[in-house]
Amino acid sequence: MPQWGIGVAYCAATLIVLFSGMPIAFALGVVALTFMILFMPAASIDTLAQNFYEELANVIILAIPLFILKGAAIGRSNAGKDLYSALHAWLYRIPGGLGVANTVACGLFAAMAGSSPATCSAIGAAGIPEMRARGYSGGFAAGIIAAGGTLGILLPPSVTMLLYAVAAEVSLGKLFLAGIGPGLLLMTMFAVYAMLHYRKEKQQALVQAERTGIRSAILHEESYTFAQKLRMIGWVVPFVSILAGVMVVLYAGWATPSETAGVGAVLALAVISAMYGIWRPSKVMPILSGTLRESTMLLMIIGMSLLYSYVMSYLQISQSAAAWIISLNLSKWLLLTAILLFVVVLGFFLPPVSIILMTAPIILPPLKAAGFDLIWFGVVMTIVMEMGLIHPPVGLNIFVIKNIAPDIPLGDIMRGTLPFVGLMALAVVLACLIPGLATWLPDLIMG
Numbered sequence: 001m002p003q004w005g006i007g008v009a010y011c012a013a014t015l016i017v018l019f020s021g022m023p024i025a026f027a028l029g030v031v032a033l034t035f036m037i038l039f040m041p042a043a044s045i046d047t048l049a050q051n052f053y054e055e056l057a058n059v060i061i062l063a064i065p066l067f068i069l070k071g072a073a074i075g076r077s078n079a080g081k082d083l084y085s086a087l088h089a090w091l092y093r094i095p096g097g098l099g100v101a102n103t104v105a106c107g108l109f110a111a112m113a114g115s116s117p118a119t120c121s122a123i124g125a126a127g128i129p130e131m132r133a134r135g136y137s138g139g140f141a142a143g144i145i146a147a148g149g150t151l152g153i154l155l156p157p158s159v160t161m162l163l164y165a166v167a168a169e170v171s172l173g174k175l176f177l178a179g180i181g182p183g184l185l186l187m188t189m190f191a192v193y194a195m196l197h198y199r200k201e202k203q204q205a206l207v208q209a210e211r212t213g214i215r216s217a218i219l220h221e222e223s224y225t226f227a228q229k230l231r232m233i234g235w236v237v238p239f240v241s242i243l244a245g246v247m248v249v250l251y252a253g254w255a256t257p258s259e260t261a262g263v264g265a266v267l268a269l270a271v272i273s274a275m276y277g278i279w280r281p282s283k284v285m286p287i288l289s290g291t292l293r294e295s296t297m298l299l300m301i302i303g304m305s306l307l308y309s310y311v312m313s314y315l316q317i318s319q320s321a322a323a324w325i326i327s328l329n330l331s332k333w334l335l336l337t338a339i340l341l342f343v344v345v346l347g348f349f350l351p352p353v354s355i356i357l358m359t360a361p362i363i364l365p366p367l368k369a370a371g372f373d374l375i376w377f378g379v380v381m382t383i384v385m386e387m388g389l390i391h392p393p394v395g396l397n398i399f400v401i402k403n404i405a406p407d408i409p410l411g412d413i414m415r416g417t418l419p420f421v422g423l424m425a426l427a428v429v430l431a432c433l434i435p436g437l438a439t440w441l442p443d444l445i446m447g
Contacts (some may be wrong), residue, residue: 028304
């Protein structure tokens, strides 16, 4: 079979198996094993287990279950609810302050937990009922939480960015720093939209009140004393201190990413034990078992994805595809646009982890040859993958929100997220026009 035929067959087989409903890890493993049997030496089958083990033996990958443990510990406590309550108490005087508080809470919690679903669940469980009780529409409330949750894969420490650093062979520290600027930009854009949309909903409520005499809850005023505000901050400071400590230890060079993740996990367990009484085995075991399940699933996807990429490389599929892309002589920005649109399409069906590990061998060489900074591209690609978490048909955060707020129609949730998809697209454009949004901080701190 000609080289191009093998490549087409490999891609077609992958799509068929994925759409069959088979779990992603096993789907990739089945395709890789089948093509090893058909087109690679028989001896390669004997090294299958060895290759799988060696791919997961990377010391950076060790950080993944530890970051997941830290996120699970924080997510299982009431930290999300307390964080949201404290921010609401300080921001309630701002028009749309409740929506702004939820946006900022999502950003901070995402940075502590490093997980989009955990952020949606923890902040949404408290934030969505509060917003709806105060007159916010269900779709608007759901959109704020779903979009805010996507920051979990952009703000450090992000497991998705960790995997990109492994696949692209770039500095993890620089990549984490590069995500901070765009992450803060997105938080600001989401907060501004929340304020503007709140004004619109409040104006509609005023018109309705004048016409019918019925006052919506969105028109009610509330207040907090200074003492209440200070009390609420006390519940948040320990978790923010963990976040700051982890970042300082990592960027000061005092510990490796894996050691930093371990310290963060231990500190998170200590804090929830002291603050929320989560120290008994009956309460700790769900955290450990949840971490074990999620880590096992993710490591299986990583191992099978890397095996899939290895077979693709051995059969010269990735090299041939990269050479073909380069031979098209596309302009620099047209090449980038085509690749990002390709990632958007993949986001309809695949999670970010699989997108990175499956596409890296194909898309990174042409981008590097075109002169793009792979650190900068990692941030842009992550924002594009964030869009995949909140747009149909397989937006993971949409279904997390539906699970915690089942009475909000799925159509309303999807319509509520669409403006945020547009804001993310705008952020991608801004990052392309002003690359320094992503590169200035790593250049300043790490050179």
